[in-house]
Amino acid sequence: MSDINWDELRQHANDAMKRAYAPYSNFPVGVAALVDDGRIVSGCNVENASYGVGLCAECGLVGALHMSGGGKLVAFTCVDGNGAVLMPCGRCRQLLYEHSAPGMILETVSGFRTIDQVLPDAFGPRELDAYALTDPATATTCEGCE
Numbered sequence: 001m002s003d004i005n006w007d008e009l010r011q012h013a014n015d016a017m018k019r020a021y022a023p024y025s026n027f028p029v030g031v032a033a034l035v036d037d038g039r040i041v042s043g044c045n046v047e048n049a050s051y052g053v054g055l056c057a058e059c060g061l062v063g064a065l066h067m068s069g070g071g072k073l074v075a076f077t078c079v080d081g082n083g084a085v086l087m088p089c090g091r092c093r094q095l096l097y098e099h100s101a102p103g104m105i106l107e108t109v110s111g112f113r114t115i116d117q118v119l120p121d122a123f124g125p126r127e128l129d130a131y132a133l134t135d136p137a138t139a140t141t142c143e144g145c146e
């Protein structure tokens with residue numbers, strides 16, 4: 001935590017925010033994260049005339065993470081068009097959770113928080129394993145499962 005350079009991370013988020021394509025909401029967002037090998041990855045929101053298809057900045061960040069070598073996220077920050085710290089939306093907390101290192105820290109509007117604090121009792125890869133059907137032949141299935 002103490003060895004994380006939050007000013008540098010926020011600077012990357014601000015630089016990313018300036019690349020946003022947000023003509024519909026006029027609400028540019030930039031995000032940046034420190035990867036467990038020391039890399040910094042970032043992203044901006046990219047909207048679409050079909051509004052619901054727009055991509056949050058975190059989508060770009062996760063793409064950048066994988067395209068630049070993968071790894072796990074250890075620290076994350078998100079800024080709005082004024083450079084102020086912004087909370088990641090609910091969907092994006094789920095996106096971040098999937099790629100988080102244990103104890104990942106987020107800079108939030110209420111101070112530094114862990115990923116478990118901003119997404120308590122999360123559903124993730126472990127739950128898929130833990131609650132998987134043991135014997136699909138005998139299990140009760142829903143219509144959509146058949």
Ligand code: THU
Nearest residue numbers: 025027029045056057088089092
């Ligand atoms: N937005 C993000 O990029 N990330 C978030 O976590 C919150 C919301 C974007 C989506 C949309 O382009 C704009 O902010 C307004 O909702």
